[in-house]
Amino acid sequence: MRTLFASCVLVLSACGQPMTTPDAGNPLFTCDPMAASVTLAGSVQAQLFDKQCKSCHNAFDASNGDFSEAGKTATAVTAVSKHASLKRVEPNNLGKSAMWLKMNAVAGPGGENAGGVMPPGGMLPEDSRKLIKDWICTGAK
Numbered sequence: 001m002r003t004l005f006a007s008c009v010l011v012l013s014a015c016g017q018p019m020t021t022p023d024a025g026n027p028l029f030t031c032d033p034m035a036a037s038v039t040l041a042g043s044v045q046a047q048l049f050d051k052q053c054k055s056c057h058n059a060f061d062a063s064n065g066d067f068s069e070a071g072k073t074a075t076a077v078t079a080v081s082k083h084a085s086l087k088r089v090e091p092n093n094l095g096k097s098a099m100w101l102k103m104n105a106v107a108g109p110g111g112e113n114a115g116g117v118m119p120p121g122g123m124l125p126e127d128s129r130k131l132i133k134d135w136i137c138t139g140a141k
């Protein structure tokens, strides 16, 4: 009896996952409830966009998003990605953030990863991607 009860609880919790995207349950698209609160001006601009992105993403060709300073990045990420109907960043929603899909070489519903992974040299290490993840997951401020 006890075994039966335990297996029902297991089944129930497995079925209770929210199904917001086809990939619900995939840790790649799941915000860590303990995500560190990070902001563009506080750290993300200097630690990530300045170092890894702004050599290409700047005013000389702003069509892919100008990420050259915190204020410009904040504006650029609210735009819809040129690849899809998704915004570059949808605050608190990794699966709907074209930038997150592209940085993880994942194709989204509208082909958001067209053009390949960002940065072009290959996926950034885990800790750099975690910074972006925490930023998106804590409101992308």
Ligand code: HEC
Binding pocket: 048, 049, 052, 053, 054, 055, 056, 057, 063, 064, 065, 080, 081, 082, 083, 088, 098, 099, 102, 103, 114, 115, 116, 118, 119, 120, 124
């Ligand atoms: C060596 C130059 C270069 C670097 C460095 C680079 N990008 Fe890009 N990026 C491009 C080019 C060129 C495109 C347009 C082609 C494409 O979409 O793949 C692009 C496109 C993008 C797009 C899609 C554009 C859109 O409208 O949504 C995103 C998002 C993006 N980059 C994010 C980043 C991020 C984040 C970084 C830093 C981690 C980065 N890129 C670093 C050259 C670069």
